[in-house]
Amino acid sequence: MKAQAHAPARQGAVRRWWRARSLRSSVAWSATVVVAAWMAVLAALAVVVVGVALDRAADDSLRARAQAVTATAQVRADGSVTVLEGPDDQALDTDTWVIAADGALVEGPAGAGAAPPRVAELAARVLGADGELVDTVDADAPTRLLGLPVHDQSGQPVAAVVTAASLVPYQQLRELTLVAVTVLALLLVVGVHLVLRAAVARALMPVAAMSRQVDAWSTSDPTQRLGEGPRPTELASLAGTLDALLDRIAAALRHEQVLTAELSHELRTPLAGMRAELDWVRKPARSDAQRQESLAELDTALRRAEGVVEGLLASARSATAAPGRCEVAPAVERVLAARRAADAPGRTEDVNAVALRADVDQTLAVGVEAAVLERALSPLVDNAYRYARSIVLVTAHRDQAQVRITIADDGPGIPADLIARVLEPGFRADPGEQHRGSGLGLPLAARLARTAGGDLLPQAAGADGGGVLHLLLPAA
Template sequence: MRALPRGWHRVRPGTLRGRLALLALFTTAVWVIVLTAVFNVALEGRLRAEADDLLRTRATAAEATVRVHPDRSLTVDEPAHDRALDTGIWIYQGRRALERPPASAGVQRAADRLAGRHDAFEETGGSTPSRLYALPIRDHGRQVGTVITAVGLDPYRHTAQSALAGSVGLALLLLGGVYLMARGVVGRALRPVGAMTRQAAQWGGHDIGRRFGAAPRPAELNALAGNLDELLDRLAAVLRHERQLSAELSHELRTPLARITAEADWLLARPRGPEERTAAIEAIAQGADRMRTICETLLAEARAGSTEAPGRCALGTVVRDIAAREAPEAADRPQAPPIAVRLTGEEPMLVAGVSPAVVERILTPLLDNARRYARDAIALECSAGPPGSVRVTVTDDGPGVPQDAHDAIFEPGYRADPADGHDGAGLGLPLACRLARAAGGELRLEPALRGARFVVMLPAG
């Protein structure tokens, strides 16, 4: 591949409009050059053909004035008051000239060379070029003389040169017009792109909730609008996640930090005994451990990818897929009950405004919790919630959540009964709650006649 000339990067336009205009100019220039060359070649051929026709016509007219005698001698009968045939016409009998008009030495030598030939052309050079034609004079099929006509080529060449100059000038004007028009058309076509880019930048800085939507526009701009909307969705998710993470850190760390501060102030207020000092240090250590657990949980949730765009998904399909994937795990545990899936309402209306992966990460901790405590049944129910939302309910027929632990189960590291024989670190439910909030919804525990009933509210898609 040939390298670009040095300095080309300085000549090549830096804008897409300029590059497209140059591309259109180059393409048009190729065609204009080809058409101009073809036109001038065709015109030159046509002018040459006209000169040849003129020579033949004059030669035929001159031949009509020549009489052939029985002895094959020639005489010329010149018409009265007609000197047109005397200009540029030679009449030869053999190699001897009967009629010889005044002409330059070059033209005369060319006429002498054509004497005795038939249907032949010859051109002379110099500052005043001419074209000559030889027409034979025959008697009973035998050539007895030659009529030679000549015409100056200056008018024809002047016409060809004028046509060439005019076509080149017209081509240059056409290329200039094409370049300006291409820049204007490309600039007008790219104007909506620039406007959409500026709007996206403005919305990203000041109005993150605005979107381009599905307004009528060309297909290419629809694709660009979709990509920009997706980018704004991602940016909104990032900002929402940052605000949510900051709020969660502030809220969750406030209680253990206040306890640590109170215990430290209590220790410093006056001398304490060994038992009091040990109890205070243990309280401080528990508060610090709880803060560590909270930070690890929130950071794990941040690393889990909650900054992705909300997306859309059909809840019925996602819930069925989750239940189908959980079935093999339940089969490995004979005591684990099956998962029943129920849909309330028309399935096409049950569309969540979050991605399937987020829904799965929210529901998986709830199903894990249900499998630990359920006796005979676990149910997943999808239904329409309040306007603009959809609902997923996870229920089981286990012992349920103690009344005094309804608020604490969503705190990182909390377990209602650590000695209940089930594994778990008390992080699943807090993680599901934070994921639901980050997606614009919520997770809550509702009263149930039997077992536990967790309700996930998500924005509708």
């Protein structure tokens, strides 16, 4: 029971050990196991082939001796058999018997006496079969027997020649072959394992170097790249992937830096205004009307700060969240209503002189959340309202896979030479203007649009002026 209880624990430990191995060890050991399996098969096959060859060699040696003795045998007219003596007779007589059909021993090893029972039995079988027969005797030592018939002039078998040879030398040679093949296989497997480890380690050295380099660059200088140097295909692909990762890291850092800069830049003005108004409210010489005016200014600055934070948060959420959906017309109406309810920043004219109108199909929808659409539209409407003389018109229509929302006003418009700069964070066409904007409204709207898969396209003013901004968003 204890052994059964410990078995799963041992198996789990083995699995954990295997998973914890390095890639170099895993590849080397996996290949070594495959090579070892093939070497075991080849070693077993080699031993079998050598064994068959040794058995055949033993039979060939016995057959040659038996044929030599058969060639010296003579059959007399009365049917008796004699063996002629020759110069090599002693070699031929070694473990060789000539037995007549009646079982009489015609010739045998010197001083051996009668033929052994297994020899006599094989001789009788040879005479009965009239052909070559072999047998193996496992006595004190394994012995191989081979018998050939001796024929008279009529072709009838009258005697049998039986030769014998010990199989001990052949078995020793077979065992020696097994040991040699096993040792050779083990040496080969060990050598293959060491070579594989060295080769894999050498192949992985560039990977380790690239990893260290990318790790250092990711924290110190993410603008560096591995580039397209002379590398194997696999390493070139890895280098491309790591460069793409560095691109994403650099983009994320740039996004974070720009976001931080925009947040601090946009909040600087309302925070400074709030601090100034608070200092002014604290002065005892101020009247109630002046305090109410300061509180209104504080409320306006606070709302602007909230709008900036909400816009940046909407941009961050739209970059990671799944695409949403909203109808364009209600969102436009909410933005225009909010604009009507607020003072026009920086306007000295009568705010009621500027009309806010919309011409949007009620069925038109975009693939973003309503909050994202409103945060993108709000600074565009504010900008148009700030510079309009009498009207701001918001229209929208389907443009292939996108919805084009156009915000137009009858103000001076954007000069052609400033089109490329109006979306730069902090840029103001006329730095001398007295309105409280900080030049981040359009960049924030552009960020939201691009994060959602769209864009913001400013249009240069024509000969008669007029500001036009095109907000492109994916259609739903």
